[in-house]
Amino acid sequence: MSSVISVAGIRKAYGSTIAIDDVSFDVVEGEIFGLIGPNGAGKTTTMECVEGLRTPDRGAISVFGLDPVRDVYALQQRVGVQLQEAQLQKRITVWEAVDLWASLYPKSADGRRLLEQLGLADKRDAWFMTLSGGQKQRLFIALALINNPDVVFLDELTTGLDPHARRAIWDLVRGIKDRGKTVFMTTHLMEEAERLCDRVAIIDRGRIVDIDTPPALVARHCPERTVLLTTVDAGAESRFRAIRTVDAVTRADARYTIRGRGDDLVTEVIRCLSDHRIHVTDFRTETPHLEDVFLKITGHSIRD
Amino acid sequence: MMALRHLWKLTWLELKIFAREPLGLIGTLLAPPLTVVVLGRIFGRIPTTSPRLTTFVAVDLPVFAAIFTTLNAVQSLVTIVSIYREGGILKRLRATPLRPQTILSAQVLVKLILTATTLVLIVLAGRNVIRVRLDVHLLSFSVALLFSTLSILSIGFLIASLVPTARFAQPVGSFVIYPMLFLSGLFVPVDALPNGVQIIARVIPLTYAVSLLKGIWLGDAWLAHAGDVAALVAVAILFTGLSARFFRWE
Ligand SMILES: Nc1ncnc2c1ncn2[C@@H]1O[C@H](COP(=O)(O)OP(=O)(O)OP(=O)(O)O)[C@@H](O)[C@H]1O
């Protein structure tokens, strides 16, 4: 797998605010790569440097071997861009926008089909200002796809959307990947990153803290697993304590909380239950998520 | 070639979008000719024995309408550019293969086309009202007006580059435009102003636009106004340069 985007040690300051510093990562062909972090972490700054819309103070960026600042016009032919918080003219119609964008590239996708696929066919003649939040975002996806790009940039695509619209957008993003395109996205929603991204880079206060697949990040930073079960078996507690991967067992009446580490914990608890014929009336497991990873490695919640 | 096609596409689209805003359309295209009709009716009916009134209706009124059109173009350019910047529309367009100068030229072209259209409407409206005939070369006058507008629009771009938000654009535009208007020689001839004020009047670009438009309307030769033309060209170059230096896309 070859890398499509390669970012090495970029830094960008606005006056005395250092927005990003020493940011490095690679985006591999065909993957959905997510840059995740709280508000003001530097996601947009990083992404817009890669798009050639901002110039980093230092460091190097290459997209298909092109320099985003020097070769911006060559790059634009091969990438599709959705910007955070950018609008269109209030009274431009959906079709006029698609038609204008299509006219700007030497070869373009079929706008009509694109609108159909994105569920905007019946909004063709609607003014931009009359669209719902989800419809506006879908129009921006259409504009980002109009030139059949190899890489698509999506900056906080689902912010401000209700859960239903958000899920619909997630399906569309998976669809982009299925067409063989590479997706570089940002989000501050950990659930979104977990469900969509093949790999994520966690950015906090302008610095990348770790990069990997969501399961690998969880395994590395939050190996703790928890099993919650209910049993009236008198000898159960000592049996649980004897399990190799168990760290702690707490008990409230018949309800046990078994904490341990590693993916084997759950299997071993189940084996213990079956070996000793312990009868349980309830059984649940709790696994950490990216949210917990973030808390663990940055020391603060992403929602702060 | 490509850039020209893009420029025309964007200009046409912006014109259509502009036409969808009823208030802007009325204010821009209809207000100046209506002013001519109303004022012309009021003053034009008075028997033309008073020479002052005659000059007012025959000379000042048309020039006034022309200048009003120009200033309206500047004001709306400042407003639209700051609204587009605030809404991220400028940034959105810049992230396409459109060249920066194409995006901005389209806005200027829209204003010039609207100015030309307004001029035609003023002439059509004025034909029945202004009964005092003058040997006005309409083609010459149109060229003078479009040229002045283009020059003054460059000031609009600088204002647009400097105003922080769209909410500021309107008042800031007015604070620059209306004082300029009063000193430009449109109402009181520059020579009749107090000495100190005359100096200010001479550095105001609008003064040269007024002088050029009045002169051409009265049938002067272009050569007689070479100084005005030179001043307006200098203004255009200076302010376009300054705007290029200070223009902010977001
Ligand atoms: N144009 C600018 N001028 C000055 N400061 C800026 C500018 N753009 C960003 N910043 C600052 O740089 C930092 C990073 O901002 P950035 O927009 O990249 O963050 P983000 O991760 O995209 O945040 P969000 O989730 O809110 O979109 C912030 O402190 C922000 O205030």
Ligand SMILES: [Mg+2]
């Ligand atoms: Mg952002």
